[in-house]
Structures are given as structure tokens and as C-alpha cells.
Amino acid sequence: MDLSWMAWTVPTALFFMTIFLLLIGMAVWEYFSPGGNPRIGILRFETTRGDRLFVSLLGAAYIHLAWLGLVGPNLWWALAISVVYAVGVFRFV
Numbered sequence: 001m002d003l004s005w006m007a008w009t010v011p012t013a014l015f016f017m018t019i020f021l022l023l024i025g026m027a028v029w030e031y032f033s034p035g036g037n038p039r040i041g042i043l044r045f046e047t048t049r050g051d052r053l054f055v056s057l058l059g060a061a062y063i064h065l066a067w068l069g070l071v072g073p074n075l076w077w078a079l080a081i082s083v084v085y086a087v088g089v090f091r092f093v
Contacts, residue, residue: 011075015064018079019057022086026053041093052093056086 026049030036036049047055060082067078 011079015075015079018083022053043093047093049090052090055093056082056089059085059089 029049038046038048040046063082063085064075064078067075067081071077
């Protein structure tokens, strides 16, 4: 199987490494604090840690797609915006 077309650039590798580390961190957090109490945040409905993780990953995908469409292939700022967005989601949603 020829995979020479599949180039791993630094931003791509960092994006997937960030997701991997986020998932590992969530697994460790879940191990030491199982379940996680649901809470009502700024959107006024009940969310769990898994819900907030899903919303933050979905938002990061949209941020990266919008960045690609509006700015171009330099994704460093999109990654930074996605991290800030994820912190905001976990803090306030």
C-alpha cells in the first residue's frame, strides 16, 4: 500500500497529539474522579464532562475549517483559538 501522499506536517501532528493528550487527561481525570457530576452552565441545560468534551472537539473542528477557508493553511492560530474555546467550554458550559 503506497502512503507517500500522506504527509504529516507539524501542525497536523500537533493537532492529533493535542487530541490524544486531551483524551489521556480525561481518562486520568475520570479514574480519580469517576462520573463527574452533571452541572447547569451558561446554556441552561445539564452537561457532563463527556458532553463538554464533545462540544469542544466539534467546535475545534469548525474553528479549523473556518480558518482554512478564510485565512489559509497556517493553523497555529486556529489551534490556539481552539484551546481557548475548549477551556471556555469546560469552564462555563
